[in-house]
Amino acid sequence: MRVDMTDLHRKKFDSYLESSRPRFSEDTYLEYVDLLVDSKLPQGSNLRTMQNRKRDIERNYTWEGGCLIFRRRRKVVRRCEFYDIIKEAFDRSGGLKETLFARHIRDNYKNITKKDVYKWLDLLPGRGASQSNPEDITEEPAQEPYGTGEESGTPSGEWSIQKLIDDFENYRWTKSLQSSRYYELIFWLHAILKKSKPADSSHLRCLTMDQATIELGEPRGSNKPILIRGDISATGLLKDIEGCLKDLEYTNKVDVQDLARRKDVTSAVSWPAHKVISRFKAAADRPPSQAPINILDLDCMDDDAVPRCFRSPKLKLLSRLKCHAGRLTQNSAKPWVKTEKWRLLGEGGSGTMAHWDHCGFFTWIRVEEGRKLWLICVLNDEDLEGFIRDGMYFTGGEWYYILLNPGDTLIMPPGWVHAVYTPVRTLCTGGNAWSQKCMGDSMRYIAHETEHIKVTNDDPIPDMPAMLERVSKWMKNAQPIDCGGEEQIQAFQEHYEVCSFFRIGRIIFLRVTRLLMVLNRNI
Structure with missing residues (x-):
């Protein structure tokens, strides 16, 4: 049989x-x-x-x-x-x-x-x-640091947080960088790292891939970041930097975040592919006087790139909806395709300031080659108000760091404020997903983004209103058990109405502004 x-x-x-x-x-x-x-x-x-x-x-x-x-x-x-x-x-x-x-x-x-x-x-x-019960993962392990030590696989003496703080202190006096976005990043990271501590089990959960699959499938999880250490056999490292640069030879233009640009202009520019390749092949270590670059949104064509824990049907809501993005509006579904899985290639020294990921997404990221220093922020209600007010320059709250090595996967639930620093040349694979079990929480953060643009560092996706409308219709017809219970359904509808109100208000404001500009010209 x-x-x-x-x-x-x-x-x-x-x-x-x-x-x-x-x-x-x-x-x-x-x-x-x-x-x-x-x-x-x-x-x-x-x-x-x-x-x-x-x-x-x-x-x-x-x-x-x-x-x-x-x-x-x-x-x-x-x-x-x-x-x-x-x-x-x-x-x-x-x-x-x-x-x-x-x-x-x-x-x-x-x-x-x-x-x-x-x-x-x-x-x-x-x-x-x-x-023999492999499902029992409810008991929290004893608190142990995940930021440093043997758990993170950091070779002793190679570099430390204190050495990084000292380097930032020296970079702050580099005159050639003081008008750039990189100087702004260094200045902010210097302040955050001085107050940060290693993350432990009270701030995130360190699980195996199978345990993470169960945790993400629960109706209401712990809503803490999940760290999967060195699960190379389960995730399968798919790319290295050399292979990624070889793929770039078949493209003409590459979207690059150039941190050497002035603070008052956008850092996103298009570079010829040959210029990017020669930049990365010239030297593995970037000189301190040169601001780093990030290669953004590289195409990820590998079918097995998404971790097993994100292949659950409950995390496939975005996959099921993205095919309707082009039908509902005149915009294409291309932005949603890149949302599900992408690659980032960054030089040593690059990073981001405080933000949470847009659209209320669950975000996963796996280091393929190099390292990432991940900073997470624990907020109370007062700190949340400060973050909404200050945006990426926010320095309040309690900050904790995690060092990600090759094979490590980090999963961030929606609404977690974080920042990232890349100490060496690093290639990462990542992606975003909506979870059926907590669309109410996701909608709450989307409403915040609609009202306060500074909380995220990503541009809004054109088809977002149409996608949310379709999610709203789905939640009205779905069983409560399929979408996290009545509480999540009620929270979604409440914040969806608020989000629609601000969106309509913004459209009216823009139209009135354009009308006033036309009247001024005629006068």
Whole structure:
């Protein structure tokens, strides 16, 4: 009897094995046979060859005691543990069959240990039933710093926060930078870093990829940032800086944030691709007298770029709605395509000041190469008023820092004020999503952005009103359990009306202003 693999998209692999433990050795045996068939046969084999090979394996292999036994004439010829089967299957595979089981193993096999395998098979000696619940992640771990130390993988003596503060102090007296946006960034970061502390478990949750999947799927989560440390096997690092620069050779113009430009003009400019490539290849370390650049919104074409925890149907609201963006208005859906996944390539020294991400999005970011220093701010009601008033120059609140290394993924819920500093050349992959469970919270921050433009550093997306109108219609017809409960539905409708009021008021204001300008010209 073959396992019904369609259930795996709702359950973790571990919990599935726990629920099917009595029949595990019989039912999933055929899946391992499929792995062996797919890995040992050359690509392009016809169906008859595959059927014959599968029949031969089924006839000669038996599953006994967590091992696959190959017998010929009743003699044991080969004994394979599950661990060895997976290694062999994936080391030799030319293209495994796209089942959910195969996808799970493919994403994790590099990090599989025999201890993990025995846990899956329930063969670990002395393991009690109380230890076998992989879903239990409600208990908070003891508070430990995630900003520095071994948890962040920082090599000792390479650089520290104090050294960064000292460098900023020296940069502040560099006359060639004092009229630029970079000087403004340095001045602000210097003030923030002096008061910041390493983040611990009271400010964010340090989870595995599977735990983050469960947390993001809950009707009401903790609403704290989620840190996934070094889960390279689960996320799969997809690009390096050299590969990214090679992709730029096929483009003409690149959007660049040039921090050397004056404060009173926009920092976003278009550079020829060859100029950007030569700039990054010239020197890995930027001289202090030269302001850095950021390459913005690089296209991310990799299908596996989005982390597994963001592939849940509850986080696919934006994906389902973006196809209607071009139909509802005359604007194209292109801005929404780049919203779901993007890449950023920055020189050492670049960064952003205080902001929260626009449109009430959940934001995830993974470091592919280099490092990121992430600063998060914990606000009370008074601090929130100060942030709305001061925007990116806000220095109040309590600031905490996290150092992100290659393979680290950080997930920011909507409305969290943060800033970013890039100490070395860094390539990041990231994306945005709307969650069905907390659209009420997202709408609250969208209403703030409509009234106070300074709280975010992104331009508004043209189709936002049409998209929100469609979300509003969906929430009126949806079941409360599908969108976080009655409280979230009520909050969404309340803030949606406020947002519509300010949007209509702004349109009226612009039209009246234009009318007055025309009258002045006629007079």
